[in-house]
Amino acid sequence: MIKHIGILTAGGDSPGLNAAIRGISKAALCVYDMQIIGFRDGFRGLAENRTSRLDSDVLSGILTQGGTILGTSRDKPHNMVFGGIKQDMTDVITENYHANHLDALVCLGGGGTQKNALQLMEKGLNIITLPKTIDNDVALTDTTFGFDTALGIATDAIDRLHSTAHSHHRIIVVEIMGHSAGWLALGSGIAGGADVILLPEIPYEISSVADAIRSRARSGKNFSIVAVAEGALPRDQAALVKAAKQHKVAAETKKERKSAKLKLAALMAANSNHTATLSKQLEELTGLESRVTILGYLQRGGTPSAADRLLATRLGTACATLIAQETFGVMVAARDETAVPVPLVEVAGTKKLVPADHSWVKAARHVGTSFGD
Ligand code: F6P
Numbered sequence: 215m216i217k218h219i220g221i222l223t224a225g226g227d228s229p230g231l232n233a234a235i236r237g238i239s240k241a242a243l244c245v246y247d248m249q250i251i252g253f254r255d256g257f258r259g260l261a262e263n264r265t266s267r268l269d270s271d272v273l274s275g276i277l278t279q280g281g282t283i284l285g286t287s288r289d290k291p292h293n294m295v296f297g298g299i300k301q302d303m304t305d306v307i308t309e310n311y312h313a314n315h316l317d318a319l320v321c322l323g324g325g326g327t328q329k330n331a332l333q334l335m336e337k338g339l340n341i342i343t344l345p346k347t348i349d350n351d352v353a354l355t356d357t358t359f360g361f362d363t364a365l366g367i368a369t370d371a372i373d374r375l376h377s378t379a380h381s382h383h384r385i386i387v388v389e390i391m392g393h394s395a396g397w398l399a400l401g402s403g404i405a406g407g408a409d410v411i412l413l414p415e416i417p418y419e420i421s422s423v424a425d426a427i428r429s430r431a432r433s434g435k436n437f438s439i440v441a442v443a444e445g446a447l448p449r450d451q452a453a454l455v456k457a458a459k460q461h462k463v464a465a466e467t468k469k470e471r472k473s474a475k476l477k478l479a480a481l482m483a484a485n486s487n488h489t490a491t492l493s494k495q496l497e498e499l500t501g502l503e504s505r506v507t508i509l510g511y512l513q514r515g516g517t518p519s520a521a522d523r524l525l526a527t528r529l530g531t532a533c534a535t536l537i538a539q540e541t542f543g544v545m546v547a548a549r550d551e552t553a554v555p556v557p558l559v560e561v562a563g564t565k566k567l568v569p570a571d572h573s574w575v576k577a578a579r580h581v582g583t584s585f586g587d
Pocket of ligand 1 (some may be wrong): 227348
């Protein structure tokens, strides 16, 4: 019988984490009579055995709170830095799991967390995960909690940018989170009526973006909103990054891997100011004034939307039921109106990117949005 479960939140925070912690814990405590321990700051807290009480007093009132009451970090079990030195902490984590008499560990996180959780599963721990991230890029789930809230925030920002862009006859380039997946830029770009949407999945030509803006100006609309995902790149740069990534994967020796990694890091650094460069190029090519707005961490902060609270509660309570049934080595995925367990081995290491022929992309093209391709 499952008696003791641990919970941790890892990776970037996401609205809905507290609703999920509450959903898992309330069901585990009240329906299945289990004991819950929280671990502070993701896998680091588990490695350092820093625990947190999760009883009904603590769970009360957290449904509507943003962030995570447990704290989070991007630390990986097999690669944690202590005093500047990298250490593999998987054995220590395994010891702490047993020392706390855990029968199961729930890891709430995005793509990186699914990978880290799989490693712990391979060490023999009973692991179950939930998909959270504002990026919506976790594979095999319809969606992730946090995405809907961030979508609302980014859409509201685009709405507000419209009136100022219109008044000043300017281009406004708005940078939206998403390094490798453009769901947030795409969704908010469509909902906010952006004129151009640039995604990591669809490399662009600056001349096509400028053409779209000039064509709007010719029809009397001398302002434009460009919604750009953090990881969107022009075609030439995207090709270089793709080749560098392939070299990294194909590297056979440690030396080759290190050099491929350095090359990729240099390319990323060269493109880190990409939104500002894009804005400047558009000014030069169109003759219109252009301004940049970077939405940044506003997209991750604050109270979760009703849809995210609902999703996190559905997945969290389903997670407690799966634990009671001793179903481990799975992520609790959203599938239509249900929550289904999907094998962690199938989720870890994969990403749900925007397919170029996705219905959202088609819809955007049909209302005249340019993708700069
Ligand atoms: O939460 C996902 C994400 O928001 C990415 O879109 C973003 O690039 C990244 O996290 C940045 O987060 P941090 O600075 O916390 O690593």
